[in-house]
Amino acid sequence: MNEHYDPGQRRLPSQDFLSEPARSIPIRYRPDVLVVGGGPAGIAAATAAARSGASVLICERNGYLGGALTMVTLGSICGLYAVSPEHITPVVRGIGAEIAERLHTYGGTSGPMRWLETASLPYDPNSFKLVADDLTAESGVELAFHCSAVAVTREDARVTGVIFEGVDGRWACMASSIIDCTGDGTVAALAGAGFEHDVPNGQAPTTMFRFGGVDVERARQISRPELHACLERAVASGLSLPRTAGGAFSNQPHSMHLNITRILRDGVPPNTLDTRELSAAEVEGRRQLRAYLQAFREFVPGYEGCFIADIGASIGVRESRRVMGDYRLTLDDVLHEGRFEDAIACSAWPVEEHGAGRGTRWVFLAPGTYYQIPLRTMLPEGIEGLLVAGRCASASHDAHASMRVAGVCFAMGEAAGVVAAQAASSGTSVRNVDFASVRADLLRRGAFLGEDRLTQPV
Incomplete structure (x- = not known):
């Protein structure tokens, strides 16, 4: 049988429960x-x-x-x-x-x-x-x-x-x-x-996104260490960026895909198996895009006229x-x-x-x-x-x-x-x-x- x-x-002390009918x-x-x-x-x-x-x-x-x-x-x-x-x-x-x-x-x-x-x-x-x-x-x-x-x-x-x-x-x-x-x-x-x-010791998730309006030829000339240096200058200027090193890839004209956000909750990764924490993480990832958009426009060559072309439909969970x-x-x-x-x-x-x-x-x-x-x-x-x-x-x-x-x-x-x-x-x-x-x-x-x-x- x-x-x-x-x-x-996970049951919280304040939770009520109901029984489903057979x-x-x-x-x-x-x-x-x-x-x-x-x-x-x-x-x-x-x-x-x-x-x-x-x-x-x-x-x-x-x-x-x-x-x-x-x-x-x-x-x-x-x-x-x-x-x-x-x-x-x-x-x-x-x-x-x-x-x-x-x-x-x-x-x-x-x-x-x-x-x-x-x-x-x-x-x-x-x-x-x-x-x-x-x-x-x-x-x-x-x-x-x-x-x-x-x-x-x-x-x-x-x-x-x-x-x-x-x-x-x-x-x-x-x-x-x-x-x-x-x-x-x-x-x-x-x-x-x-x-x-x-x-607490798991890997932080990331919201992925793509910038349009990029001068791809100039952007491709930027090495990973150079991109890191540009974004560190953005942080020094007062922008809050949780991550200053990441991947940039182009498969379409005038666009670059960025893997560069980092979602933490009180300094540790959120529990992506918890509805409340996952929901908050999704919103936080999109919030970070505003800071990255400003940072790339102002500090990274080739991105002066960039805009957010699309955002991943879901946050990227690593672990x-x-x-x-x-x-x-x-x-x-x-x-x-x-x-x-x-x-x-x-x-x-x-x-x-x-x-x-x-x-x-x-x-x-x-x-x-x-x-x-x-x-x-x-x-x-x-x-x-x-x-x-x-x-x-x-x-x-x-x-x-x-x-x-x-x-x-x-x-x-x-x-x-x-x-x-x-x-x-x-x-x-x-x-x-x-x-x-x-x-x-x-x-x-x-x-x-x-x-x-x-x-x-x-």
């Missing part, structure tokens, strides 16, 4: 694989599972796919490459590389760009929406937009389904394998999985729940080329920590190196039938600051999709799939698991 799990939220919930879908969350990990997971022959449903709270890449608008896709003085080399291939190629076809990227000691792929968020639609449609993935996971069903330790609230009410999906790609680890938390959520998995990725793994027998992805992205103060802490990997991510980080401890892929996977705070980025999420999602499809077809648990078969399938798809040397520069 299925158990119905719906954990309560109701029957229709089971609307019964796919082989259910993917919850349509961000980078979710797109890759759903596509990979469908290409493996599984029937797949992906559920997303927005009306489009892409997650942070299209809802927040990140400016560039991080984590795709390892960098040495001579080469920029992909360490995320497979579906991640296919997405980059499709973006090129749409004119949605101009190719990898070096900055600091790393590189990322500037992209156009609207082009990415089209690429995501194409990938899932061609693969036969079924879509359910504008719905949020609100509860799960379980049989003992196995998650058997997820209950959603959509525009047409509450309904359920029962599936052989379920993948939590929500970023916040929503399904895993509803299922009772353990997780870490250290708000919330980190689910406790069978293995917890550590800082030592990240910085010392961690290797694992059950490796399903690789990353070369630095530790990138956005805390208090105006600076960002960067710890770069040795040039041309990478670390592996094991399948066990995606298996919630004590829970069956469920994988977590993306930034909610199992990692320490410091390791998470490296593995959370979109490029790495593509790789983790693709692996999760293959595992889930194989588990569904063989009638076994995701924890008990034949890993040799998973590995062989990922390699056949072009994924990089760390077997060869980094000899394929872009």
